[in-house]
Amino acid sequence: MSRADFHSQNLDSARAEARRLFAAKVEMQGAWLGWVASQIYALRPAAYASMVRRELQSLQENSES
Structure with missing residues (x-):
């Protein structure tokens, strides 16, 4: 699989995972990083x-x- 194919197949999942991680920032505060x-x-x-x-x-x- 080419890098471009991998990227296009996984972009939505990566964005969803990033949103999940970012959403925890407010609750976790200093422990988040x-x-x-x-x-x-x-x-x-x-x-x-x-x-x-x-x-x-x-x-x-x-x-x-």
């Missing part, structure tokens, strides 16, 4: 974890605007 790092670290394959990380970064940047 360590928790979210461990959640992303556990995701496989690594390419999927990177997709989730990028989507989560985008959510964070948009919330700060």
